[in-house]
Structures are given as C-alpha cells and as structure tokens.
Amino acid sequence: MSINRVNISGNLTRDPELRMTGGGTQILSFGVAVNDRRRNPQTNEWEDVPNFVDCVVFGARAEPLSRFLSKGQKVAVEGKLRYSSWETKDGQRRSKLEVIVDEIDFMSPRGQQGGGAGGYQQPAPSFQQGPSYAAPAPQGSYAPQAQAAPQPVQTPPSADVYDEDIPF
Numbered sequence: 001m002s003i004n005r006v007n008i009s010g011n012l013t014r015d016p017e018l019r020m021t022g023g024g025t026q027i028l029s030f031g032v033a034v035n036d037r038r039r040n041p042q043t044n045e046w047e048d049v050p051n052f053v054d055c056v057v058f059g060a061r062a063e064p065l066s067r068f069l070s071k072g073q074k075v076a077v078e079g080k081l082r083y084s085s086w087e088t089k090d091g092q093r094r095s096k097l098e099v100i101v102d103e104i105d106f107m108s109p110r111g112q113q114g115g116g117a118g119g120y121q122q123p124a125p126s127f128q129q130g131p132s133y134a135a136p137a138p139q140g141s142y143a144p145q146a147q148a149a150p151q152p153v154q155t156p157p158s159a160d161v162y163d164e165d166i167p168f
Helices: 059-068
Strands: 006-012 017-020 026-039 046-058 074-087 093-106 126-128
Touching (some): 017 059, 046 059
Antiparallel strands (some): 006 026, 006 074, 093 126
C-alpha cells in the first residue's frame, strides 16, 4: 500500500495564474515557499533554507480561488504529489514534482499579506473539493453545494444529567 498525501504551509511566491484548457477545464497555478531548517557547517548556526513548491488547482474551484490568492499570502495546502517529465525542443529532459491541491486554507488575515501583525479579524474562507452530496460545509467555507438553513443554537443540558450515565 502507498499513500500519496502532502500538507504544506508557507507564503505564495507569485500571483496565481489562471488559464483554461481547450476542453474548458480551468487550471490555477501558484507557488508556495516553505522553509527547511539546516545547520550551517561554517558558522554552526541554524538557518532557514527555502523550498519552492508548485501547486495546481483544477476545475470549478480555480476561478474563485484566483480572486482570493495573491503573492505573499500565507496558506496551508493539502493535496497529492504528481510527477511530470518532458523533453524540451533542444532535446533536454526536464521533470518536476507538483502538488495537486485538494484543500487550501488561508492563514493570513484578510487584506494583509505575508502573515502581518495582529490577530485575525474574521476567518478567511476555506476552499475544499468535495461531492455535491457532502454534508454542509463549516461556516466560512466554500463548497459547491446548496447551503442548508441555519440551525438554532441549542444549549447543552446541565451537567447533572450526565452523572448517572458515566459507568465509572
């Protein structure tokens, strides 16, 4: 058995690029910089070394996401790895490893890039891939399904109701 899952968080290295295939499928491409900590052999000090990861979103989520993402924004990405290889016109072999995004969470406060100072004013939306028959998405999320009517908030029963139910 093999598992192809990846979770990364970092800052967008460039504004996302939205394009469309001949068949009408939307494709959103962007890069995320993630840091790796390594000890410098000369100074014996720890240093952050950036890694640059290409990410791709396919389908109906691509266009809405392109409006929310911008260079410098901090995001968390979950997806799977895909390896691609090709030959250039001059005969050189090229390859790359990229993340096919299943879920992306915005970690920067709205209106700020790069994480900025201060607390979160309001949670940023989360874009998740899922079938239309899935349960309603949590508040502040985007999912391609109809939203259910808001449910009234119920107060939990008093603590003494549970005392008799505990078996120990």
